[in-house]
Amino acid sequence: MPKPTEAELDILRVLWDRGPCTVREVHEALYRDHGAGYTTALKLLQVMHGKGLVVRDDSQRAHVFRAALSKERTQKRFLADIVQRVFDGSSSQLVLHALGSQQATRAEIDEIRGLLDRLDEEAK
Numbered sequence: 747m748p749k750p751t752e753a754e755l756d757i758l759r760v761l762w763d764r765g766p767c768t769v770r771e772v773h774e775a776l777y778r779d780h781g782a783g784y785t786t787a788l789k790l791l792q793v794m795h796g797k798g799l800v801v802r803d804d805s806q807r808a809h810v811f812r813a814a815l816s817k818e819r820t821q822k823r824f825l826a827d828i829v830q831r832v833f834d835g836s837s838s839q840l841v842l843h844a845l846g847s848q849q850a851t852r853a854e855i856d857e858i859r860g861l862l863d864r865l866d867e868e869a870k
Contacts, residue, residue, distance in 0.1 A: 766812040
């Protein structure tokens with residue numbers, strides 16, 4: 747399955763947050779204040795359907811679209827690609843760079859520590 751473009755990711759975020767949506771609902775969420783027409787959302791959703799990024803329910807008058815993959819699966823696909831292309835396959839280098847370049851909140855550090863503890867237990 748192809749990776750979504752930035753514009754397609756914007757639409758997927760709407761579908762992940764709101765669940766299945768009509769073209770009009772996607773248009774209202776993304777483009778209403780930016781001047782883009784309804785046909786922009788329609789064309790992008792048609793292209794995404796052709797790529798297999800969204801599933802279309804055309805059983806009703808207004809077609810309803812939903813994301814074909816979950817947000818988590820899409821994130822994992824992008825992350826795997828970044829690890830391979832940018833960090834020579836080293837996920838530890840990705841983590842070190844990410845933590846070294848961005849300030850993590852206390853909650854994020856606790857979540858990371860919990861993940862590391864689980865991975866450490868599994869490795870034993």
